[in-house]
Amino acid sequence: MTIRKTQRPTARKNQHELLLEVRNASVSFDMDRGTSKVLDDVSIDIYRDEIIGVVGESGSGKSMFASALLDAVVEPGVLSGEVIYHPPDGEPYNIRKLSDRDLKRFRWEEISMVFQGAMDSFNPTMTIGEHFEETLYAHDYELEAGMEHGRTLLKDLYLDPDRVLESYPHQLSGGMAQRALIALSLLLKPNVLVMDEPTAALDLLMQRSITSLLSKLHEEYDITIVFITHDLPLVADLADRLAVMYAFQFVEVGPCHDVLKDAAHPYTRALLKAVPNLAAALDEMQPIEGDSPDPVDVPIGCSYHSRCPLANEQCVETQPAFRNVSDRHRAACHHWSEAREVLPYTLSNETPEVMFDDAK
Numbered sequence: 001m002t003i004r005k006t007q008r009p010t011a012r013k014n015q016h017e018l019l020l021e022v023r024n025a026s027v028s029f030d031m032d033r034g035t036s037k038v039l040d041d042v043s044i045d046i047y048r049d050e051i052i053g054v055v056g057e058s059g060s061g062k063s064m065f066a067s068a069l070l071d072a073v074v075e076p077g078v079l080s081g082e083v084i085y086h087p088p089d090g091e092p093y094n095i096r097k098l099s100d101r102d103l104k105r106f107r108w109e110e111i112s113m114v115f116q117g118a119m120d121s122f123n124p125t126m127t128i129g130e131h132f133e134e135t136l137y138a139h140d141y142e143l144e145a146g147m148e149h150g151r152t153l154l155k156d157l158y159l160d161p162d163r164v165l166e167s168y169p170h171q172l173s174g175g176m177a178q179r180a181l182i183a184l185s186l187l188l189k190p191n192v193l194v195m196d197e198p199t200a201a202l203d204l205l206m207q208r209s210i211t212s213l214l215s216k217l218h219e220e221y222d223i224t225i226v227f228i229t230h231d232l233p234l235v236a237d238l239a240d241r242l243a244v245m246y247a248f249q250f251v252e253v254g255p256c257h258d259v260l261k262d263a264a265h266p267y268t269r270a271l272l273k274a275v276p277n278l279a280a281a282l283d284e285m286q287p288i289e290g291d292s293p294d295p296v297d298v299p300i301g302c303s304y305h306s307r308c309p310l311a312n313e314q315c316v317e318t319q320p321a322f323r324n325v326s327d328r329h330r331a332a333c334h335h336w337s338e339a340r341e342v343l344p345y346t347l348s349n350e351t352p353e354v355m356f357d358d359a360k
């Protein structure tokens, strides 16, 4: 896979300050054939000003995790556990205990979310400008100052504010609409931006362009970003930390550089080996064999054991706890040390350079 040459600074000013604590978060659905646990007892800390990439195969629970962060799991899904938010000023609080009114405020003003399809997020009968105005109005923000900030954000995203604000969603290209949606999500100056596959519907060049813009916005506005994707190379260019999800749980979490260079979980190593890599010989690139577990019937022990070349009896019987691989790098595997020796993969060192051509 491709990894950038220049690493992001590892210790930005606030990156060890807690912002969100997710504690034992689970999401379940009652199905005819049993209870489907699509987020399974997940605990993770998210720090101020970091970009954390959440990666994993399709259906592994990434979107459920994103929804849990905003207490936005849609019925009949049931969320349990705690999500503690540490505001920049003031005491931490559990967002799951907020009233509906406070939760609505929280979702735009503290944490904002961007989904995959901008076109589905916008109302097709309203101009982009009307979306901005409606958001300011609904949150009792001053219209003129708010729209001024909106224009600045659009310019930061290489969009022409006059043209975009007057346009209906269908009058914008996919990349422009997605950038307009990012600007809208930042309108009320949230501290956290949760992005669930925000570039999945776009072509490769536009994906790369948007991630480099996110990097710029992150620096400029001191915003924490949770970037959810199945595209490991895409997030590797952006993230400070990576959290790898498998079968509705995190199996490896650590600084992006450490996880990429020296992954400790056999699943992460398999994922790195499965992505296209110009530096690897074709016969070294392998898909991950087998299927991910059914959420109604996740095996006991390590959920990856049926696909893991290192699995033994212990893996079948006992669920592995997180072990410290190094400072801030953890993996939930009985054989993490052995995995690093016997399961090879290759990274390359090329960075794609991409520019917008619709910037005004």
Ligand SMILES: Nc1ncnc2c1ncn2[C@@H]1O[C@H](COP(=O)(O)OP(=O)(O)OP(=O)(O)O)[C@@H](O)[C@H]1O
Residues within 6 Å of the ligand: 029, 036, 038, 056, 057, 058, 059, 060, 061, 062, 063, 064, 065, 076, 230, 295
């Ligand atoms: N309404 C629902 N009822 C029952 N199961 C659901 C529902 N919505 C999602 N799921 C299941 O929850 C699991 C996790 O889904 P989720 O969307 O979080 O995965 P994901 O990792 O985000 O996948 P993708 O990358 O494809 O978006 C999947 O097995 C999915 O089938």
